Amino acid sequence: MDLLKERIMQEGRCFPGGILKVDSFVNHQMDPILMMDLAKEFVRLFKDIKYNKIITIEASGIAPAIMVGYLTNLPVVFVKKKQPKTMEGMITSVVHSFTKDRDYTVCVSNSYLTPEDHVLFIDDFLANGNASKGVMDLCEKAGAKIEAMGFIIEKAFQHGGDFLRKEGIRYEALATVESLDDCKIVLK
Numbered sequence: 001m002d003l004l005k006e007r008i009m010q011e012g013r014c015f016p017g018g019i020l021k022v023d024s025f026v027n028h029q030m031d032p033i034l035m036m037d038l039a040k041e042f043v044r045l046f047k048d049i050k051y052n053k054i055i056t057i058e059a060s061g062i063a064p065a066i067m068v069g070y071l072t073n074l075p076v077v078f079v080k081k082k083q084p085k086t087m088e089g090m091i092t093s094v095v096h097s098f099t100k101d102r103d104y105t106v107c108v109s110n111s112y113l114t115p116e117d118h119v120l121f122i123d124d125f126l127a128n129g130n131a132s133k134g135v136m137d138l139c140e141k142a143g144a145k146i147e148a149m150g151f152i153i154e155k156a157f158q159h160g161g162d163f164l165r166k167e168g169i170r171y172e173a174l175a176t177v178e179s180l181d182d183c184k185i186v187l188k
Contacts, residue, residue, distance in 0.1 A: 001037070001038070001041055003037060004034070004037075004038065004152070004153075004174050004175045005187050007022075007031075007034065008022060008153070008185060008187065009187065011024045011025060012185055014180045014183035014184065014185055015183070016183065018155065018157065018158060018180050019180075020125075020153065020155065020177060020180060020185065022153065026124055026152060026153075027060035027124050030063050035063050035064055036067050038064050038067070038152055038174055039064055039067030039068045039070070040071065041174055042064070042120075042122060042150045042172070042174075043068060043071050043072060045150065045172045046120060046147075046148050049120070049147045049148055049170075050118055050147065051074070051118045051120040051147045051148070052116075052117060052118050053075055053076075053077060053112075053113075053117045053118070053119050053120070053144075054068050054069050054072070054074055054075070054077070054119070054120050054121075054122055055076070055108075055113070055119050055121050055135060055139075056076065056077075056078050056121065056122050056123055057081070057095070057131050057134065057135065058078050058079065058080055058081055059081075060123070060125075061078070061123040061124055061131075062076075062078050064122050064150075064152060065078065065123075068150075075112075077108060077113060079106045079107065079134070080106065080107050080108070083107050087107060087109050088109060088111070089109050089110035089111055090107045090108075090109060090110070091107065091108050091109070091110055091113065092105050092106065093105070093106055093107075093134040093135075093137040093138050093141070094106070094134070095130050095133070096130045097130070106134055108138055108142070110142055113138060113139065113142040113144050114142060114143065114144060115143030116144075117139075117145070118144070119135075119145065119146050120147055120148055120149070120150065121146060121148070121149040121150070122149075122150045122151075123150075123151055123152075124151070124152045124153065125151060125153050125154075126151040126153070126154040126160045126161060126171070127155045127158040127160055128158050128163075129159070129160030129161075129163040129164060132149060132163070132164060132169070133163075135149075136169070146169060147170070148169070148170040148171060149169060149170070149171040150171065150172050150173075151171065151173045151174070152173070152174050152175065153173065153174070153175050153176075154173030154175070154176045154177065155177045156176050156177065156188065157177070157178065157179055157180070175187060
């Protein structure tokens with residue numbers, strides 16, 4: 001996705017510790033035209049698999065996941081980072097946020113993630129794979145099957161992709177950052 005790579009190089013900012021800030025177009029202020037283009041690419045990349053539900057973790061994965069859901073006419077479930085008092089049949093997992101350096105207990109209702117579900121997970125970043133691990137845990141607990149995962153940006157130097165490949169999980173990243181050494185963005 002050349003347009004995404006251009007935006008990362010033009011507007012992305014690097015912070016020490018391997019943090020890439022793309023909040024001007026992905027995860028604070030969003031570019032809806034870009035989000036639709038990203039969703040179209042995810043739909044194209046995953047056209048050969050059968051899935052009946054899209055899942056993401058709040059909050060930054062919601063926009064691209066909704067766009068994929070819109071294009072495929074499928075429901076989108078977002079895993080919550082706070083446990084609502086009204087949720088019944090709650091399934092939980094613990095996810096460590098690399099960016100915020102804290103653990104979250106995430107949850108989803110077993111009404112919306114079931115053994116009949118074949119899941120496509122969509123998120124903004126693949127770094128260490130912590131969000132992916134949490135979703136894998138939730139799906140296992142629910143009896144759902146993960147068919148594939150899609151990420152807007154993969155930070156390859158943090159090895160989440162290595163973990164997913166080792167686990168046999170198919171995934172696609174629309175842009176891959178090879179390095180943020182010396183706060184210079186190097187894309188594949």
